[in-house]
Amino acid sequence: MGWFLAQYIWAFLAGSLFFNGLSYSYKAPMYTFIKEATFAPPILRYDYIVIGGGSCGCPLAATLSHGGEVLVLERGGSPYTNPEQIKINKFVHALVNTSSSSFSQQFISTDGVLNARARVLGGGSVLNAGFYSRASNRYISETGWNETLAESAYEWVENKVAFEPPIMQWQSAVRDGLLEAGVLPYNGFTFDHLYGTKVGGSIFDKEGHRHTAADLLEYAYPTRISVYLHATVQKILFKYNAEKNRPQAYGVIFKDALGIIHRAYISSNVKNEIIVSAGAIGSPQLLMLSGIGPAKHLKAHGIKVVLDQPLVGQGMADNPMNILFVPSPLPVELSLVQTVGITKNGSFIEAVSGLNLGLSWFDRLRGIFELVSNQSGLPHKFAPETMKSFANIIRSLDNSTLKGGVILEKIRGPRSTGHLELLTTNPNDNPSVTFNYFKDPEDLRMCVEGMKTIINVINSKAFSRFRYPNMSVQALIDWMLYVPVNFRPKHRNASFSLEQYCIDTVLTIWHYHGGCQYGKVVDHNYKVIGVEALRVIDGSTFYRSPGTNPQATVMMLGRYMGQKIIKKRLSQEEVK
Template sequence: MAATPTPLLLLALPFLFAALAAAQPRPFGGAPPGYARYVTDATATGVEEEYDYIVVGGGAAGCPLAATLAGPGGGRVLLLERGGAPAEFPALATAGGFVRTLALADPSPDSDAPAQAFSSEDGVPNVRARVLGGGTAINAGFYSRAHPGWFHGHGEDAEVPDWDMRLVNSSYEWVEQELTFQPEVHGWQAAVRAALLEANVTPWNGFTVEHVTGTKIGATTFDASGRRHSAADLLAFARPGRLHVAVRAAVTRVIINPIDPAARRGRSRPAVAAVGVVYQDRLLQQHHALLRPGGEVILSAGTLGSPQLLLLSGVGPASDLASLGIPVSVDSPDVGKHMFDNPRNGISIIPSVPIDHSLIQVVGIPSANGTASYLEAASYIVPVSPMLRPAGPFISPTSPLYVTMATIMEKVPGPLSEGSLWLSSPNPMETPSVRFDYFSRPEDLAQCVVGVRRVAQVLQSRTMDIFRSAAGTSSQGRRGRARRDFRIVGATLPLDWSTNNTAVADFCRRTVATLWHYHGGCVVGRVVDKDFRVMGTQSLRVVDGSTFSVTPGTNPQATVMMMGRYMGLKMIAERHSRRLVNTSSYSELQE
C-alpha cells in the first residue's frame, strides 16, 4: 500500500540540507561525557577477546543493560554499537537538531550519519538510529511510563514476562534520576494543553511520568539548558575496568554451536548455544568476541536489528534460511513475524503568529483502557518549500527562508494490523525488508477515524483561533460567527469530517506515517520465553522492543530503558544463584 507521507518533515526534506547546513548548534563546553572513558573505535579492539556478557546494540535497552551488568555483582562486558558516539554529532545535543537529524538520515550502510533512512514495503519513510544511545539520542525526548495494564498482557493468548513490579518501578526511577526533567510549557504547547481540555480530553493531570487518562505534561530528556540526555549517559554507572564499548562495530552474526549431548543433562535442554559473535570494524577487519563459561550474548539491536541478526545466525524459519543459503541452527518460524507499527496521522498548520520551537511535551490520553488514540503536538522550524508558495496568500515569493510548522497528531496505540520482516539477502550490512500492513485490520482504521476527528476537534477549539490565518478564506463558526481558516500544510480533512467516515478513513490511508515506535519480530512466547531467552538455544537472549507485541504507552523509550536496567539486575541475580547451586553441589560431592 503506497502512502502519502505527512507533511511535517517529509514535504520539506529535499530542501533541508541546504537551508540547515549553517544551523549547526554550538557544542556545549565542559568535561567529556561520562561514557567517553569506556568507548573505543572497533579498529582498536582485539581480533579475539573473551567476556562474561556481550551486548549487541548500544541503544535504549543496551546501554542500561551493559552498565548494570558491568556494575556491582556483574562481570566483564562488551557493548557493540554499529554507529558512532553522540558527542561526534553536535546537532544531537539540542532539540533544534531533531528535524535536521531526521532530514539528513542516510540510507547507506557505509554512512557515518547517526540516523539511517529506510522505507517499509508499505511505502512509508522511516528512520532507525545509528549512534550510541540509539533512539534516545535522536528522538523528540518525550518520556512517559507504560500503561499499567501493559505489564499484565495484551489478549487471551498473549504471553508476558512475570514482571516484578517493585523492581520495575525502581528501574524506572534509576533511569529518571539521571535522564528526565520537567519541561517549561509555554507558547504552542500551552495552547495545545488548553485546546485538549476544551476538547474534553480530561481530567487535567499536571506533570507526571505516569500513564494517566486525560491531559498531562510528560517528562523530557532535555535539561533546563536545552541539552539532550540519552541512554548513553547511563554507561557512566559501570565499574571502571569492566565495561568495554566498541563503536562502529557492525555485528554480522552470533556464533551458535551444537552442545555436546553428554553435557545437556536431559533431552529437553536446547541442542545449541551461543558462544560469541562476529563483528567487523570500519576497515572491514573481522573480530571475534567469545563468551567465558556461564556467559551470555544479549541482542539489543532493536526491532529491525535483533530479528535480522537471529536470521543471519540461523535462527528463524528453516525454509527461508535455506533459500538464502544460511545454515539452520534453530527452526523458529516466528522470527521476524508479528511486526507492528503504530500508525500516526495528523494535521499540520503554519500559524499566523510567531510560535516557539517545541518538541512533544503535552499529551492527551482520552481513554482509561488504553484503546483510544493518543494525541500529542509539536512545532518545528523548517525551510519554506517552493511547492508551498503558490498554495495561498500566506506564503509569497518574498517569504523568509524559514517558517514554523506546527502539528497535532494522533497515534493508534495497539494496532492489530500485523506485518513481518525478512532478509532480502544474506548481506548483514543491508537493512532487512519490513512490511507493517497499516490498516489491514478494520479496527485500526476505525480507531484512526476517531483519533483524527479528535485532532480536528482540538483545532476547532477557541484556544486555537489565534493561530488561524490572518488572510484567506473564512468559515462559519459553531456560534454562527465567521472564523478564519487555518493555513493547512499538506492534506486537509473533508468539510464533512464530523460525519463522513469514508472520507476520514481515506485521509487516514493517504497520510499514514510512522511515529518510530515499531516493535515485534522476537515476541515473548513465540521467539523468546518470559525471561527473554531465545527459545531453542542457550546463552542467548533478546532484550529490546522487538519482544513487545504492544507498544508501552504513549512513547516506548522509558520502558525500553527500564527493561535494560531491570534485566541486568535479574541476570546478575540469576548468575549468583547458579554459583550458589554449583558451590553447594561441589560441597556435597566433597563430603
Template sequence: MRETIFVIFMLCFFLIVSAADPSSSSHSHHDHQQQEPTYTKFVVNATDLPLEDYYDYIIVGGGTAGCPLAATISHSARVLLLERGGLPHRHPNLMSQEGFLATILAANAHDPYSPAQSFTSDDGVPNARGRVLGGSSAINAGFYSRADPDFFTRSGLQWDLNLVNESYEWVEREIVFRPHLRTWQSAVRDGLLEAGVAPYNGFTLEHAKGTKIGGSTFDERGTRHSSADLLRYARTSNIKVGIYASVERVLLASSSPKSSSRVSAIGVLYRDLTGRYHHAMVHKEGEVILSAGAIGSPQLLLLSGMGPRPYLSSWGIPVAHHLPYVGHFLYDNPRNGITIVPSVPLEHSLIQVVGITDSGAYVEAASNVIPFASPPYSVFIRTPSSPLYLTVATLIAKISGPLSSGFLRLGSTDVRFNPVVRFNYFNNPVDVERCVNGSRKIGAVLKSRALNDFKFRNWLGAQDFRFVGPALPPDQDDFLQMADFCRRTVSTIWHYHGGCVVGRVVDPDLKVIGVDSLRIVDGSVFSVSPGTNPQATLMMLGRYIGLKIIRDREKNK
C-alpha cells in the first residue's frame, strides 16, 4: 500500500515523466552531452589512475560536502577526490528542472551509470542516494536555505560563526539564484500568509520563521548547478578527481610501532569499473576523509572494521577499532502531503516558497505538467501526434527535525550493495504531533481564498479540489485521524542524516574517535537537521572544514 502511495506521490510530485524526454535513459552517459565544465580537466576515469599513488588528503565521495572540501584543501595540499559515479553534465535529465522526476524514477540500485541509487528502507519507504559527482546536490529539487540558527548551538560542533558566514557566501556566489514565482508558487505564498504563517520575509537565504522565498540551485534558464561546480575553485595542479571509483575500505595500520592499541588511516582500497584494485595512500601528515554521506560513511566504517565489536565479528570482519555507535542515530525527515489536479493550467515549478511554522513543521509546494501520449485514433484530438497534458500541484509538510531515530546495518560485505536502513518514522510522539500540525496547516492553506481559483465546480454548484491519491481527513481536528494520515502516507523528502554523529563516532573536529588521520565530513555527523533543506549547510560544511584544515596545516608548519 505504502509503495503504491509513494508512486502516486512521485508521479504527481514535482516533474515530467521520463517518457516525455526521448533522450532520457539510465545509461545517458552515451547521450547528448552538455558543455564540458572547466573542472573536467582534472577529472579522470578511475581505470586511468595509478594502481598505487600517494596524496596529502584522500576524500571519499564527491558529493554535496566532498566537492567544496576538495576544492578548498587543494590550495594547500595534494588532494585525491574519489567518486563512485560519473559526471552530472553527461546526464541531460539531471541538468534541468523538468528532468527531476525522471531521474528519481529511473534510480537504479546496481547500475554504476545511474546517477541516483535507489533503496527502500526497512520502513517500506522508497528512497534514493546520489551516485554522481555533486552527489545528492545533483539530483535534488534545488531548494537552498541556510541552517536554522538553533542548529549551530545544538549540533555538537564548536562553530566559528564568522567563518560559517564566509563559507556560505563562497558557495552562494557560484551556484545560488533567486527564483521567479509564477502562478502556483505565488498562490501558495499568499495562502500561507492567510493561514497565519507570518511574517512575510520575501526572498532570503536565511532561515526565518514565517513565509519566505528561498534560493535555488537552478538558474534563470532552469539549468542545474551543484556542488560539483564548486570544483572550479580548486587549484588544478594540486587536485585529481577519480570517477567510477568504488572505495571498498579504509586501510588502517598501528599508529605506533610500540603500541597496537591505536590505529591510523593510511589510505584506501578502491576498485574501478574493470574490477581492478587501486591503492591510494596518504603521506605522513595526511588524512583520509569520508564524505560518502549518511548511508555511505557508516557503511565504509563497518566494512573497514570500525564499529561494534560483536556485530563486526558476526560478519567475519576483523575488528580494527571498537566504535559501538557506528550506524546508530540515523534520522530521516518524513514528508506528508496532498496532490490536486487544478482547474486551471499551471506551469512547472520546484520548491521555491516555504512556510516555516512555529509548530515544528515546514510547508512547501510544487507543480508539474505531465504529458501523456494521445491515443492514435482520438475522437477529441484532431492531430494524432498532439499530446495530452495533466497539470498537478502538491502541498507537502516536513517536520523541522525528527526525534525518531533508526539505524544502519550491513546487507552485504560488498560496498556496491546498499546497507539495510530503518528510520523508525514517528516512533517519537513529538514527531507525530509535528506532522499533525504541518498537515493541519496544509488544510488551512487549502481553505484560503488564494487557492479558490484551483477548485472545480461540481454538479450542485459547490466548489472543491480534485485530489490525486490520499486527501486529508475530513475532520482535521481529530488528532487520531490526522496521526493515522501521517503514518499511512509517510514518504521521504531525501533529507536523511546521522549514522556517525558528533560525540558518538566523531569528535567536534569531525575526527573519528580513537582513530588517527581519519575524519568524516558529511551529513552523517549531524544528529539534528539543519533546516528546510540540508544542502546549503553541507556545502558550507565542506568549505568550512577545508579552511580549518588549511589553518591547522599552517600552524603545524
C-alpha cells in the first residue's frame, strides 16, 4: 500500500514471512553522501534543492544527480541506522512508535481519524504494508503522462525494490473467496491494475527485508548528490524577478537537529530550481509557511504573502478504509497486503493476517492517544478528556493472543475532498487537515458495495476454514462498533445499515493526496504557477489516488519527472 493501513488494526501482526525473490542476504546500502545536517556548512550552493527525501524525492534526486549537483533535505532520519527495525516482523513497532526519533509523526484529522506522516528517508515506503501495484493505463493517460516514459520509469523502480510474494493459506483463501464472490477474472501475479482478482508485488524480499525508496539512491551519481538528515526546512526564500514580473525562488533556510540555522542557495542559472517533495501534508504546509497560499490565512499567522494562491491546501483527500476483523479457529501466517480484488463497483478488497495482540502494542497505542491529545489546535471533541477515555478502553481490552486477520475495502478516488490549514508557523507541528470522508454520496455507495463484497468473501466456501461456524458476520460487525478505531460517534443502538457502519468505523489507508493539485497550484510540468524556479513533485499534486495503492506511482513520478527535467536541461545546454 503506498502509504499504509490504519496502524491500530495491525495490533495482531507479528511473526515472520518469507518471499520469493533473489537469493542473497540483505545488506543495507552504505551511502557516503548521506550525513547528519549538523555536519552541513552554514552556506551551501547546488543546482537543485530537493525538499523531502521520501517516496518521490529519492528517485527524483537520484535521477537529477546525473544532470547537476543535487541537495536533498530530509527532516527525518535514516532507515539504514538499524535495518532490523524495518523488517516485516518489526512492522507494528516502526509504525506506531511515538518517540522523537520515530519514523512516523501522528496526527488526527478534524474528521476524528487517527493518521500519520512519514518522517524518514524513504518516506512512506519505510512504514507501509509494502504492496506494489501500478496505476491503470487510463489513469496514466488522463494525467497526461507519456506512457512509454512512465513504463520505463516503473521498470527502473521495480528493478530495485519490487518482488513477487508467495501466497500462503490466508491470502489464498481470500483470493479464492474473491473469485467465488464474482470478482473476476483471475489475473495471477501482475504489477498492472486490472479488473478482477490478482496478486500484486511487494517491497519485502524473501527474507522479510523492506526495500524502500531510499534504496533508489543507489542509482545516484555519488559525487553529485548530498543528502542531509534531520534537516527541517523553515521556509523557501524568494526574490522579485523583474523580467518575469513574478517572485522567484532562490534558496531555503533549514535547521539541523541542534537547532542551528543553515542556508542553501541555487545559482542564478535559469536551469536551476528548488523542488518541494515533502508529501501531501508537508508540501502545502511548506508553501504556506513560505508565503504562497491564501493571503488572508497567511496574514492571520503573520506570514508575509509572496503569492496569494487560495488553492494551496485545497482538494485534500484520503481514501476511506473500512474493515472487518475475522478471528480464525486455525493459526494463520503473517501476511501483509498481497491479494487484491479490483471491483467494477469502485472498491478494492485487500487482506492481512497475523498473530499476537500484545500488551506492548496497547501501551504504544495509548501513548499515541496521549501524544496527540497534547497537540495544539485539536477540535473540542478531541479534547484530552475524550482522548483519555479512549485510552482507558484500550487498556481494558483483552490482551490475549488472537488468531485471524483483517479483510478491508478502500474506495476508488475519492470524490470527497477537504482542506489543510496552518495551526502554527512551526514546520515541526502538524497542520489542521480535514478530509470530509463520505461527503460525496458516491463514495458512501462504493463503501457499501465494498463491504458487501467482504461479507461475501467471509461467507464463501473457500474462506470457511478460517472462520468460526457459529460466529455470524453480523457479530463481527457489531464487535467492530465497540472497538475504538477512530474518534467518531458510534450508532450502536440505531437500526443497522452498512451506510452507517462505513461512516462510524472509517479509517485511513494513508493514501492521502491533494493540496498542491496539478493544473491548480502547479502546471503540467509541476512548476508552481506564478513563481519562477519552484516545482512541487509528489502526491500532493494528485486529484485521486492512483491504482489500488499509490507507492509504485509516487516512486515512478520521481523518476519520470527527473528524466524530463534533465532532458530539458541538456537540450538547453546543447543549444548554447
